[in-house]
Amino acid sequence: MTDKFVTLAHGAGGKQTSELIDRVFKEHFANPDLTADDAAVLSMEKGKIAFTTDGFIVSPYEFAGGNIGKLSICGTVNDLSCMGAKPLYLSCAFVIEEGFPMDKLEEIAAAMAKTAKEAGVEICAGDTKVAGKGQVDGVFITTTGIGRIMDNANTSGKLAKAGDAVIVSGDIGRHGCTILLARDEFGIEADVTSDCAPLWANVKAMFDVTNDIHVIRDATRGGVGTVLYEIAGQSGVGITLDAAKIPVADEVKGVCGMLGLEPLYLACEGRLVIFAPKDKAEDIVSALRKCKNSENAAVIGEVTEDNAGRVVMKTEIGSQTLLPQPGGELLPRIC
Amino acid sequence: MTDKFVTLAHGAGGKQTSELIDRVFKEHFANPDLTADDAAVLSMEKGKIAFTTDGFIVSPYEFAGGNIGKLSICGTVNDLSCMGAKPLYLSCAFVIEEGFPMDKLEEIAAAMAKTAKEAGVEICAGDTKVAGKGQVDGVFITTTGIGRIMDNANTSGKLAKAGDAVIVSGDIGRHGCTILLARDEFGIEADVTSDCAPLWANVKAMFDVTNDIHVIRDATRGGVGTVLYEIAGQSGVGITLDAAKIPVADEVKGVCGMLGLEPLYLACEGRLVIFAPKDKAEDIVSALRKCKNSENAAVIGEVTEDNAGRVVMKTEIGSQTLLPQPGGELLPRIC
Incomplete structure (x- = not known):
């Protein structure tokens, strides 16, 4: 793929979408559970899970100490962690502005992969949409996570006690x-x-x-x-x-x-x-x-x-x- | 809440965000698993699950036969179903443009609730972000779903056979x-x-x-x-x-x-x-x-x-x- 910028064709669901997914996302997110079907198939043990979602629209998308990719992994991993849940699986959905630089998208994907690895979590499902110039500002990412709640954990905003x-x-x-x-x-x-x-x-x-x-x-x-x-x-x-x-x-x-x-x-x-x-x-x-x-x-x-x-x-x-x-x-x- | 339009304050995470969530989303999505914490807590049986995500940016957001809310539920429910998975839980993440009409947002939430009910699935986690005027076009919704794969189901794009x-x-x-x-x-x-x-x-x-x-x-x-x-x-x-x-x-x-x-x-x-x-x-x-x-x-x-x-x-x-x-x-x- 030699495209330097994201085009509407990258969001159309056809050949160019497959290329974008293969060369940018699969390249960085590769793991045995990453799906090429409509959904990832995951084996679960009996027990309690935590399930959470967060949209990331930070502006600017790069900042001292990270970018929107790192942020989108941290936000959801941390929401799971707050429930005493070991983060297991993440999905990510991108909405990208037409004309977004491909090398910046790669940097974002690389940061996501690095942070996911650090957190011990697998990115196993995703989606890519492209909106026309001026219809979305840069790139928005929504991540959703599943974690296994530890048997000894029981946290909730309702449980604070005097003392x-x-x-x-x-x-x-x-x-x-x-x-x-x-x-x-x-x-x-x-x-x-x-x-x-x-x-x-x-x-x-x-x-x-x-x-x-x-x-x-x-x-x-x-x-x-x-x-x-x-x-x-x-x-x-x-x-x-x-x-x-x-x-x-x-x-x-x-x-x-x-x-x-x-x-x-x-x-x-x-x-x-x-x-x-x-x-x-x-x-x-x-x-x-x-x-x-x-x-x-x-x-x-x-x-x-x-x-x-x-x-x-x-x-x-x-x-x-x-x-x-x-x-x-x-x-x-x-x- | 008497606001007729969504404001940046509705996306700031404070009082107005809580009001928006309470009066629009909780009102329509109410179910025992809907979380007020960082993540929903769900009891899972041992077995295979399907996990999938999709971003919805359809324009216009209302059309003959539905709106972006209905679409956002159908898309994810159908991806789970394609894996032979009974849809169980959904999350939804909204990115809303400043100035979006509140009554339209309510219609979208109502359509989501109605379609979720029809599909037998619970919306149990969500997120709301607001982007400034012109930084997102109307409303974008990302839904993510968990479904239980039936024991007798084994479908994949790799399994088509001659005959x-x-x-x-x-x-x-x-x-x-x-x-x-x-x-x-x-x-x-x-x-x-x-x-x-x-x-x-x-x-x-x-x-x-x-x-x-x-x-x-x-x-x-x-x-x-x-x-x-x-x-x-x-x-x-x-x-x-x-x-x-x-x-x-x-x-x-x-x-x-x-x-x-x-x-x-x-x-x-x-x-x-x-x-x-x-x-x-x-x-x-x-x-x-x-x-x-x-x-x-x-x-x-x-x-x-x-x-x-x-x-x-x-x-x-x-x-x-x-x-x-x-x-x-x-x-x-x-x-």
């Missing part, structure tokens, strides 16, 4: 900050890299030290603040954060200071929020700190019976303020 | 013809309705009369002609079609005649192509004819040892011509 510690797996807001800078709309330069990473190994490491984990959520769109409000609502509990303990990289703090942003509402793509009993928190944090991508894990707060549905922030000078409810649109197409 | 009959489940080319007319670019008026339909019941009816079915494929993008070339290639066989036996509705024939199109290359979204031993063909056709959406099933040809990889058409006057290889772009955004 739980609130843990984050690393410094927050990197991904949102990276995309913001990549758009170059503010004339700010800072050396920030996305936290985008697959986190199954990190979840597994936590369950290796305790089964007593109530909630795991990855803080993507809306950031850690939005996740905390969701869980406060789903579990009917209050959350108190200790502002001084929230890990934020200096460069992210700097950008947030200049633009008046709250890092708690900046998206992450490789950070977990974990709720577990206080007496297990130290073991969990220490297990996380031994893993790649969670070296800066920290307890940032606790769950309370009062203030149900709310998130309260204890500031560094000891006062308490209500974290504002998430809402509105901070930054479109962050993931 | 097999080639069956279609109904008259061909309706969907492609409908979309073509809906775009109103040719000034042709004709009363054509899309064949868009979920076909699990039809597949089940075939397996109720025989397990001896080698290939089932739904003829979507590229139409029946493209499917036949795919299977000829995958199985290393030739296919001979009897032109007189191919069911085409008069109105589709008329439009094709005016525009110089071959109905075999017009997309269907509710038509199966089936390969099975000749001595089972009559039973299969008669089982299909008793089902809704396959009343016009017919044997249209046979598999041959010679002409491997090719599709030959016997014309009504007895001559033989090679069906041209599929390729190029007939009509973008057909599904």
Whole structure:
């Protein structure tokens, strides 16, 4: 295939579509379960699975620390991991703009393959559509995943309990900050890299030290603040954060200071929020700190019976303020 | 929620996203497995499953006989069915253009719910993204499905054998013809309705009369002609079609005649192509004819040892011509 750009014919389902699939996707995704039929055929054991889907429309599609391909694998792998599920199988559906550079599509496919390998997951089904120039901006990818839930895992946003510690797996807001800078709309330069990473190994490491984990959520769109409000609502509990303990990289703090942003509402793509009993928190944090991508894990707060549905922030000078409810649109197409 | 149009805030992951999900999607998709967590938790039996994904970008998103919502369910349900798999669970990921009418989104969700019910499948996970005005054209939907493969089913594009009959489940080319007319670019008026339909019941009816079915494929993008070339290639066989036996509705024939199109290359979204031993063909056709959406099933040809990889058409006057290889772009955004 010598085409340098994606054409409408690549999306028509005929010869050119087969060529695109063979030379770009099969080349990178090759594995015994990758299907050439209408669906992949997979052997399953009896038990509970997790099933999740996410669309990725990030702009720009390349950024410091990754591209839309890496992101599309991490997002779905992490959603499965949050349910205590070992990621097994992924599907991916592309919508590509006519004229998209073929070499960039290859880079995206290569990043997907690399990240899938790192996460121990197989891409086994896919779809390719091409929309005319101006009908889709660049490339959109939807990934869907199946994972096997570990017997000892039982996590849900409804299970946070008064007395739980609130843990984050690393410094927050990197991904949102990276995309913001990549758009170059503010004339700010800072050396920030996305936290985008697959986190199954990190979840597994936590369950290796305790089964007593109530909630795991990855803080993507809306950031850690939005996740905390969701869980406060789903579990009917209050959350108190200790502002001084929230890990934020200096460069992210700097950008947030200049633009008046709250890092708690900046998206992450490789950070977990974990709720577990206080007496297990130290073991969990220490297990996380031994893993790649969670070296800066920290307890940032606790769950309370009062203030149900709310998130309260204890500031560094000891006062308490209500974290504002998430809402509105901070930054479109962050993931 | 009183918003009449989708806004960027509906895609930001915060309060407005929750409202949109609650009032539009949960309202229509409600079922015990629909998740509010990062992934749905599903109980699986030991055995083989089928897993498939498809992106839908059809333009216009409403057409005679359906809309993108109905189409997005049928497409994935039919891909599962083609593997002899009873459709069990679906996920759906939306990318919506800022400013998309909320009432139209509701109609799409309602059509999805209705079609899912008809197919006996649960929508249990989803995702909603909003892209800015002009960054996506209307609404794109990706659905992904899990189905349980019946013990007595073993279908694949590789399994066509010399001596097999080639069956279609109904008259061909309706969907492609409908979309073509809906775009109103040719000034042709004709009363054509899309064949868009979920076909699990039809597949089940075939397996109720025989397990001896080698290939089932739904003829979507590229139409029946493209499917036949795919299977000829995958199985290393030739296919001979009897032109007189191919069911085409008069109105589709008329439009094709005016525009110089071959109905075999017009997309269907509710038509199966089936390969099975000749001595089972009559039973299969008669089982299909008793089902809704396959009343016009017919044997249209046979598999041959010679002409491997090719599709030959016997014309009504007895001559033989090679069906041209599929390729190029007939009509973008057909599904």
